[in-house]
Amino acid sequence: MTLSTQERVWNETLKMLLSGRDFDQLNVQDICNQSQIHRSTFYRLFDDKYSLFEYGIDTL
Structure with missing residues (x-):
């Protein structure tokens, strides 16, 4: 299964957050x-990193 670019961006961002990076x-x-x-x-x-975060919350 191939991920969309949006999904890939969210997955990479989530990895950074789970590794201890602060969203701010x-x-x-x-x-x-x-x-x-x-x-x-x-x-x-x-639109910005906050809309990426909203996208991530919606996919969860």
Whole structure:
């Protein structure tokens, strides 16, 4: 099964959070680097890191 880019970004962000990173200390560039996507791709998918978090909550 292939994950969508949104799912992959959320999964990578969740890994960072579960490893002890504080959500407030994460920035979009950290998320992009971890997910191996360009910043413009992130903003095409999500308004900001908070909308990414809402997406993650909705998928759970």
